[in-house]
Amino acid sequence: MNPDLDALKPYPFERLAALKADVTPPAGLAPISLTIGEPQHAPYAAALEALQAHRADFARYPATAGDPALRQAIAGWARQRFHLSGLDADTQVLPVNGTREALFAFVQAALDRTRPAKVAMPNPFYQIYEGATLLAGGEPYYLDCSAENGFRPDVDAVPADVWRQVQIVFLCSPGNPTGAVTPLAEFQRLIELADEHDFLIASDECYSELYLDEASPPPGLLEACAALGRHDYRRCLVFHSLSKRSNLPGLRSGFVAGDAGVIASFRRYRTYHGCAMALPVQHASIAAWSDEAHVRANRDAYREKFDAVTRILAPVMAFPTPEASFYLWPAVPGGDDVGFTRELLRHANVGVLPGSYMGRPAADDGMGRAGTNGANPGSGRLRLALVAEPRATAEAARRLRDFIERRL
Numbered sequence: 461m462n463p464d465l466d467a468l469k470p471y472p473f474e475r476l477a478a479l480k481a482d483v484t485p486p487a488g489l490a491p492i493s494l495t496i497g498e499p500q501h502a503p504y505a506a507a508l509e510a511l512q513a514h515r516a517d518f519a520r521y522p523a524t525a526g527d528p529a530l531r532q533a534i535a536g537w538a539r540q541r542f543h544l545s546g547l548d549a550d551t552q553v554l555p556v557n558g559t560r561e562a563l564f565a566f567v568q569a570a571l572d573r574t575r576p577a578k579v580a581m582p583n584p585f586y587q588i589y590e591g592a593t594l595l596a597g598g599e600p601y602y603l604d605c606s607a608e609n610g611f612r613p614d615v616d617a618v619p620a621d622v623w624r625q626v627q628i629v630f631l632c633s634p635g636n637p638t639g640a641v642t643p644l645a646e647f648q649r650l651i652e653l654a655d656e657h658d659f660l661i662a663s664d665e666c667y668s669e670l671y672l673d674e675a676s677p678p679p680g681l682l683e684a685c686a687a688l689g690r691h692d693y694r695r696c697l698v699f700h701s702l703s704k705r706s707n708l709p710g711l712r713s714g715f716v717a718g719d720a721g722v723i724a725s726f727r728r729y730r731t732y733h734g735c736a737m738a739l740p741v742q743h744a745s746i747a748a749w750s751d752e753a754h755v756r757a758n759r760d761a762y763r764e765k766f767d768a769v770t771r772i773l774a775p776v777m778a779f780p781t782p783e784a785s786f787y788l789w790p791a792v793p794g795g796d797d798v799g800f801t802r803e804l805l806r807h808a809n810v811g812v813l814p815g816s817y818m819g820r821p822a823a824d825d826g827m828g829r830a831g832t833n834g835a836n837p838g839s840g841r842l843r844l845a846l847v848a849e850p851r852a853t854a855e856a857a858r859r860l861r862d863f864i865e866r867r868l
């Protein structure tokens with residue numbers, strides 16, 4: 461087997477399962493899970509109807525590039541949402557089966573193994589960035605995101621000799637697990653560095669539609685390009701998804717958009733990879749990208765939950781005010797996120813994810829990193845995914861607060 465498989469780290473949920481294995485939660489309390497980022501809100505109904513209406517199309521092979529009507533719907537949505545004067549549906553957009561698949565495949569297609577191949581990524585981070593890098597024969601380079609830098613990568617802390625080896629930089633905005641949003645000027649600074657050092661920027665924006673202030677949608681990488689007059693989106697690629705926006709994580713539908721040259725190579729890779737989107741899924745996706753009312757309603761539901769949970773937890777935990785995503789990233793009283801997670805389950809039957817499981821300490825990599833003091837920047841925090849229905853989410857927050865107050 462491919463020896464690079466041995467380099468993969470255990471996935472956070474594997475580690476969580478091992479942590480919980482010998483814990484017996486109280487029998488009288490129903491379990492509430494805030495662990496997995498799987499939305500529990502109702503999927504967009506019109507998308508499910510389109511899936512049903514077009515089910516006969518499961519009898520046909522789909523094309524890698526997707527149907528022109530889907531690419532048009534995506535391009536139209538992205539142009540409007542990110543104030544783009546142009547985004548060509550044929551050359552600058554490609555449908556994918558969710559961002560996870562695409563983020564992984566993109567690194568396999570893009571990394572040049574004949575020269576040093578560092579891939580920079582936020583730390584803590586969505587684990588696919590690292591796994592994709594290791595399996596493509598690359599080397600992760602971690603950009604620590606801590607309270608000191610507003611939970612955003614400090615790209616100016618990366619030394620020039622590292623930049624020379626970096627081929628891809630991942631951004632995640634809004635961030636998982638921190639909820640931090642990259643401002644337009646920071647996207648633009650990274651674009652400047654990409655031109656100077658010749659790397660690609662892969663901006664994972666799958667949480668872009670879950671923002672709390674209705675008047676301030678998070679900016680995106682293509683928007684930053686457009687504001688610079690960079691309408692060819694050179695070196696830039698964004699990743700979007702219907703999983704969170706439309707509560708359709710099982711549909712497996714998203715898109716990549718940006719630099720036409722990169723998209724052409726990626727499409728070629730995907731022809732062999734064999735991951736075209738099923739035609740009924742394409743119809744469902746057209747319905748979802750063409751409607752905003754259900755997305756606004758989705759945001760309203762998250763806003764209510766954030767308000768309720770913030771009111772309950774603010775007196776006992778410190779956390780950054782979330783701008784977007786559906787995560788809360790509180791500091792653990794006492795600082796031991798792993799021990800706290802176990803005890804919380806044992807006493808309150810609430811499942812959370814230790815922040816350290818999503819980050820890497822410097823000792824793990826030995827490859828150097830930017831903006832670090834060597835610690836795991838996820839340590840001492842929890843990731844709470846506010847995906848359950850409102851009553852269960854508030855109940856989980858109350859149990860969390862009771863648990864902390866009893867320990868104090």
Ligand SMILES: Cc1ncc(COP(=O)(O)O)c(C=O)c1O
Nearest residue numbers: 497558559560586636666701703
């Ligand atoms: C940061 C981030 N990127 C990508 C994904 C993958 O989402 P999907 O493949 O459903 O689009 C997730 C899922 O939780 C995520 O948190």
